[in-house]
Amino acid sequence: MTCMRHIPQIFCTLTAVTAFTLTGCQQVVKPAQTTPTLTAPTDATTPPQKPSNQFNLEGKIGVKTPKQSGSAFYTWTQDQQDFNIQLNGILGIGKTIIEGKSGEVTLNSAKTGSISAETPEELLEKATGWTAPITHIVDWVQAYPATENAQITRDNTQRIAQIIEDGWTVDFSYNNQASLPNKLILKQQLESGQENRITMVIQNR
Numbered sequence: 001m002t003c004m005r006h007i008p009q010i011f012c013t014l015t016a017v018t019a020f021t022l023t024g025c026q027q028v029v030k031p032a033q034t035t036p037t038l039t040a041p042t043d044a045t046t047p048p049q050k051p052s053n054q055f056n057l058e059g060k061i062g063v064k065t066p067k068q069s070g071s072a073f074y075t076w077t078q079d080q081q082d083f084n085i086q087l088n089g090i091l092g093i094g095k096t097i098i099e100g101k102s103g104e105v106t107l108n109s110a111k112t113g114s115i116s117a118e119t120p121e122e123l124l125e126k127a128t129g130w131t132a133p134i135t136h137i138v139d140w141v142q143a144y145p146a147t148e149n150a151q152i153t154r155d156n157t158q159r160i161a162q163i164i165e166d167g168w169t170v171d172f173s174y175n176n177q178a179s180l181p182n183k184l185i186l187k188q189q190l191e192s193g194q195e196n197r198i199t200m201v202i203q204n205r
Helices: 001-018 120-126
Strands: 054-064 067-077 081-088 096-101 104-109 115-119 153-156 160-165 168-173 183-189 196-202
Touching: 067 120, 104 120
Parallel strands: none
Antiparallel strands: 054 067, 054 196, 067 081, 081 096, 096 104, 104 115, 153 160, 160 168, 168 183, 183 196
């Protein structure tokens, strides 16, 4: 597994401990096959550089599904393939630590004990039974599409305002003239007409 393929998957584990009380599985609406459209820049704005795989983030994450909702404060340190995420205030679970190194992801909390898996997706499913294929979050938190097939909408300053990619719609908010977003809302449409929604607020970078 390549570095940039492995790293974005860690965001899935952020949803794991906010979804421990979820039950059942939702059917996801598969998007129709359409020709991707990229909005062309109207000025000479230089496009952002490819996102880094080394950063620190702090903020709050919320998960809402048709059956349950929850939120947590997080600190996330990413250093190449290794990462450490600390979560606080999750549905009475207390402090939770998620650590990842190549080939292993581990979740530890006083309530759940230690849970480990080879990938964050496996960890999420093992912990909650819920699947959430959010594989591009490292790119998204830096306002960057993860694939060439992304459909992109830009604001009047040429910052990315929305990305539609791999079954998810991501809306971006910015503070004033900042080039990186301070809030992302990720939405996944369900067959029932409802949706899964993840809100990520970035307070510090």
